[in-house]
Amino acid sequence: MLSRLASQRLIEVRQAFRLSAQHIDGPDNNPDLPWEFSEANKTKVKGILSHYPSNYKQSAVIPLLDLAQQQHGGWLPVSAMNAVAKVVGVAPIRVYEVATFYSMFNRSKVGKYHLLVCGTTPCMICGSREIEGALLKHLGVERN
Template sequence: MLARIVATRLLDIRQSLRLTPQAARSFSTALNYHIDTADNNPDLPWEFSAANKEKETLADMISCRYAIGDAAYHFQYEPSIKWLLDVRVALLVSMGEALAFYSCTVVKEIVSHYPSNYKQSAVIPLLDLAQQQHGGWLPVSAMNAVAKVIEVAPIRVYEVATFYSMFNRSPVGKYHLLVCGTTPCMIRGSREIEDALLKHLRVKRNEVTKDGLFSVGEMECMGCCVNAPMITVADYSNGSEGYTYNYYEDVTPKRVVEIVEMLRKGEKPPLCISMAHKTQNALSVDQKEEILLCMENQNLLHVGILIPAKATDMEMQMTMLGMKRG
């Protein structure tokens, strides 16, 4: 009750400021509040699905995750493409930790990675799992369920969910289009990119199209400043099987509309990996085959820890260097 009163008061204060449209656009993400609606209120029953509660062996989870095309916990890639591995997993995390942390989707397995007196450390992966189960967004009842699992007050979970923009606290489309709004992309025309998407889809920011397919939001820097402007497509079309974040760089208003229409037809737009085109010293076919052989020798092709689809030459070289050192 107190949280609702505070949220209502904050909304009143914001409205009293009478922000101009341009000033309102400067906020990186919309301020979402927990409002008592039919699809989002604390009284709605919510719990993790039976499949997410079951205890599975790590090997079973790896094969299951890889079978449906998942390469990592947060970032998943097309299984039909040979270059599948998330280079960050291979280089930044040890093999054992990478398999354990990036492959688990089961509640008990996630919690087991933390000391019993630090259960709250599992809040982010559990929120991610809940969002995946609930079609791409987190109702307040799902956050309450996470709080119950890690034995903390619900407000502690709300604090995390409201801090990270990758947690959606209102319904999103099956394809949630996120426009980078930070300085390099803004200078390169991100506002025009967002305007083109909103006009084409006939929605406002964070609204869902009538067919439930699309929504448009904004995200902070996604690390592609050299190829600004860029957008990310959060693809929730696979439901509980998982979701992907696909980056599209050097986009134009025309290009983002083309991406939308391809997604509408059920097609997968080619990723815009501009770095590959700009690299002067391209890897030869023999060098790429050598990397694949190295990966096969370390059984990396069978566990979903590969390099990104259509990897850039720089990423390939980093992967090669990391494996040889290992």
């Protein structure tokens, strides 16, 4: 019974991940929108890149994505990810891979407060879905 529950939860997680990893262009999130670092952040970009040898600029992807997310109000549009790819000299897909792998990067708009509930298999077996449901019900919000 427990193994069946665990495998069912794992299937749910995989399906949710597949859906969350897809990007659909929208009016406020598409590659055609112009995006660049602000003048203040361009200085920070130079500082971040100075920590890495010139042939390892791609190692700065995570701090640059974090800076872009902070600049853009807590989420990363595709155009910002493309700007980061251009700065470090890699194909945009390499930056998308990083942004989709780490849960700290939000690829869609988030509210003023952002709550994360652990979605790993051990947490799900211990009831994280039920905790998430109780939070959603108590706050009167829907899952994003």
